[in-house]
Amino acid sequence: MSTSSLRIAIVVGEASGDILGAALMQALKTRHPQIEFIGIGGPRMLAEGMHCYFPQERLAVMGLVEVLGRLRELVKRRKQLVADLIAAKPDVVIGIDAPDFNLGLELAVRQAGIKTVHYVSPSVWAWRQKRVLKIRQACDLMLTLFPFEARFYEEHQVPVEFVGHSLADQVPLSVDQTAVRAELGLDPAQPVLALMPGSRGGEVERLGSLFFDTAERLRGEMPALQLVLPCATAERRSQLEAQLAGRDLPVQLLDGDTAKALTACDAVLIASGTATLEALLYRRPMVVAYRMAGLTYWLLRKLVKSPYISLPNLLAGEGLVPEILQEEATAERLAAEVKPLLQPCTQRDTLLARFAEIHLQLRRGAAERAADAVLRLIGRA
Structure with missing residues (x-):
């Protein structure tokens, strides 16, 4: 040297x-x-x-x-x-x-x-x-x-x-879900869904209420479902609290603490972005949703060459996770995609194994x- x-x-x-x-x-x-x-x-x-x-x-x-x-x-x-x-x-x-x-x-x-x-x-x-x-x-x-x-x-x-990716170096290869659920006061025997509608005001404006509508629909079918949502900033927390006003929806809002939300949950309803990589690294099944201005979406469809928008699918080179965009992103559609992910099954195990492979590739x-x-x-x- x-x-x-x-x-x-x-x-x-x-x-x-x-x-x-x-x-x-x-x-x-x-x-x-x-x-x-x-x-x-x-x-x-x-x-x-x-x-x-x-x-x-x-x-x-x-x-x-x-x-x-x-x-x-x-x-x-x-x-x-x-x-x-x-x-x-x-x-x-x-x-x-x-x-x-x-x-x-x-x-x-x-x-x-x-x-x-x-x-x-x-x-x-x-x-x-x-x-x-x-x-x-x-x-x-x-x-x-x-x-x-x-x-x-x-x-x-x-x-x-x-x-x-440095995030792959930082996220541990295994996490203690039981301990984090206990810390957050969550029932270890009941399913947990993390809601992650984005870190920017525009994203939360377009996706926050949609994600809450989806959660209400899911709780109608799964009354014991628990909900956590990590707020990126104090401003996003205030925005989300306003969207929750008037709803009978028990969402535990966390200040930051994305890692805790992802450790505690069984699955994630998530906005497209870097957070999808973090969900992959924590080995959490996810449904990716996104809405943007109509003109922006039209232009991007003309310009973008990739068949995928989410990092898990881009990294895998295949459609590992559902991507629900624009007018197709309805509460009914999202709930139908999320519900199977909250329950054990062979398909879930196969998905998590692929996530583990990608984590090691990036680490x-x-x-x-x-x-x-x-x-x-x-x-x-």
Whole structure:
């Protein structure tokens, strides 16, 4: 291991990137103690010793209208950051997620002779596939969380390494359902359904009442059914409490505690998104539902190339879990799909075995693999 100093630049744009970035910094410091970090990071990365050029929150923008309102600032900040990084001459620049900001930055610094890595693939395999041409120009190495992403880049001659998903490293291979049910005051002998209608206000607005309607229908057939719902934020809890008002529906709302909800439950009714991966890792059968604006859905149906939207099905390459979208997502349909999952059966056991296989496939020590790949790229492994 070399003892000479390294300077590594990392740029993240949101909280999930800060988590990945901090874990990567820890792994790099373990392998190469004489190291300096510069760039843009959140509180976790700052705690690891990053010198930050400006607050990460200035890049954390979601939604077309919001981006347009901040576009001038974002362009100006990227231009200045490119200049700062070129002047600092780091050994490598690592962009974590935030592809609309980071790929342009990576292209500029790579043209100046600096090695570049992009960590967390944009969804080029699903839509806007021509972006892979820009990615090929912008980065010396793509690090992916999922194996199907790596296969896509290999087919398009982009240097790539599948490193696994840090969530798969964090979720234990077995959990104590009995202990968590006792902690939550749930009857260990009766079925438990977790409701997870999303973490964003728009998702909860479209799915919250639908999920509660579904739960009411299920309790009409299974009166002993117990319900838990982890609220992503205080704002989402207030929103859900308003949707529950006037209903005779005993839902236990948890502040965060997604892990407890998934450990305690027998099955999950869940919005499409990263939470479906977490449900898979906890080996919980699920029904995936989603509703979006009609025009958005119409456009995505024209643009998206993948036959699946949920991560369990994308990872398996087959329809392991039901995906119920748009007008097909009714309380009657969802209840019919969920009910069999709350009871033991051979099909359930087969599904959970597949989930276990995928967990092991993703559980690779993501941060350590990413650190090793970066150091190999710059000849400092």
